[in-house]
């Protein structure tokens with residue numbers, strides 16, 4: 253079926269590689285976006301197109317967290333819980349998402365909109381905590397921003413369904429000064445995270461004067477030694 257519906261795209265993908273099996277990742281993404289997730293039949297179909305043993309393709313699907321072998325929501329929310337994100341509140345963020353969505357990790361909301369997952373480092377540690385929605389990156393997500401994030405994604409559900417969960421058309425988002433999500437221009441230069449300016453250091457406290465030096469016992473006031 254993939255060959256019937258996407259023959260031209262598959263031939264373009266295959267033409268990029270010397271070896272057919274090298275095209276396994278893009279073909280799996282194509283299959284995932286076509287069927288919504290990677291069914292056993294879809295995995296076998298990709299294996300047949302690439303002349304690969306199906307077991308090899310099943311292994312690839314099992315290895316990567318961006319391949320789903322069961323139904324998922326229109327948006328798959330992957331929250332990084334690696335060390336830098338945890339230092340900046342990833343656990344609190346996951347708890348807030350679970351509460352707002354009414355689901356546990358690895359579950360999908362009843363309306364089929366969101367699946368929630370934990371993942372390891374998403375390579376955007378300087379903008380932690382990070383959420384990957386399909387493959388759109390959203391930076392600096394705090395528990396207070398969860399409702400705005402979910403509202404934004406719900407409003408873009410049709411776009412997500414049209415693009416597919418694989419995120420082959422990923423974008424980056426950050427928070428504007430008014431608290432709304434803003435898409436980052438792809439051509440914009442990289443902007444590191446901006447931290448609030450540190451307050452100026454307090455003036456040093458005056459050193460306490462040792463009792464022996466207080467007042468009358470300074471050298472100029474001492475009596476001459478009788479020796």
Ligand code: FES
Pocket residue numbers: 332333334335336337338372373374375376377378380382
């Ligand atoms: S630790 Fe979260 S993006 Fe690297």
